[in-house]
Amino acid sequence: MVPWLASDDPFPPVERALGASSGAPGLLAASADLLPSRLVDAYGRGIFPWYSDGQPVLWWSPDPRMVLVPAEFKVSHSLKKTLKRVVREPAWEVRVDDDFPAVMRACAQTPREGQRGTWITADIVDAYTSLHRAGKAHSVETWRDGVRVGGLYGVSFGRMFFGESMFAHETDASKIALAALVAHLRRHEIEMIDCQQNTSHLASLGGREIPRRAFVAHLRRAVAEPPFPWRFDKSVLADLIGTSAR
Structure with a gap:
């Protein structure tokens, strides 16, 4: 289960991202917000957003990189x-x-x-x-x-x-x-x-x-x-x- 992040929730450790056997390898979390402060925190941890219109914000940390x-x-x-x-x-x-x-x-x-x-x-x-x-x-x-x-x-x-x-x-x-x-x-x-x-x-x-x-x-x-x-x-x-x- 991919965790849903409220505005003040921290990211989970990147090691918890979905693995290669899943349908979405590297998917770590989802949220409703895309605040600049959230982006800064994400990049510093090796996490980035990638999603389409109509989806929540999906956060990824693939392995390998x-x-x-x-x-x-x-x-x-x-x-x-x-x-x-x-x-x-x-x-x-x-x-x-x-x-x-x-x-x-x-x-x-x-x-x-x-x-x-x-x-x-x-x-x-x-x-x-x-x-x-x-x-x-x-x-x-x-x-x-x-x-x-x-x-x-x-x-x-x-x-x-x-x-x-x-x-x-x-x-x-x-x-x-x-x-x-x-x-x-x-x-x-x-x-x-x-x-x-x-x-x-x-x-x-x-x-x-x-x-x-x-x-x-x-x-x-x-x-x-x-x-x-x-x-x-x-x-x-x-x-x-x-x-x-x-």
Whole structure:
């Protein structure tokens, strides 16, 4: 039985999440509220919300956990060519936190193969925008000729980044944003990006699964450390492609 959380109830230990033999592996709890304070507490414990319109707020902590280690990020030959062009051509920009709610809405509205609807509801947008205003959520955006063509958003506490969603309106536009984020995290020696659940797309970029206990152990250390800065542009991509940003 998954516990129902009242507004002041604490989360149960993540070890109580449903196991692989259940119909919903990783499901930990349900609630009616999605307060920013609840979100902050959840991420610090290795828990995240994922649900659809018409459902209660469902809280998850899967085992194993999908992560991307910045040092293991895979840059394919074709992506490297794209990144070189982005660095070289003035039409391309990487912006940070230019319009966080717009990035969330774009992630919600962009069609995805094999997926009907979106889990990024209006309540989700409101809650994460509140985190953004508090400096705890960020967007990385790919722009070409003054138009936002891709991007991603996520949550960041201490020396940890929790990836949430990406979108692309042009080929590789979301990968450009992710590559810039990874390069920035490498510069600041951030060891791990939380990707939550396994997808073939993330695996192709170097993502891998680790035991939940290892993820939570790293998380406890990382969120207790001072935060890293959130100012960068496309020049960080030079670190990935081994060329000058000029």
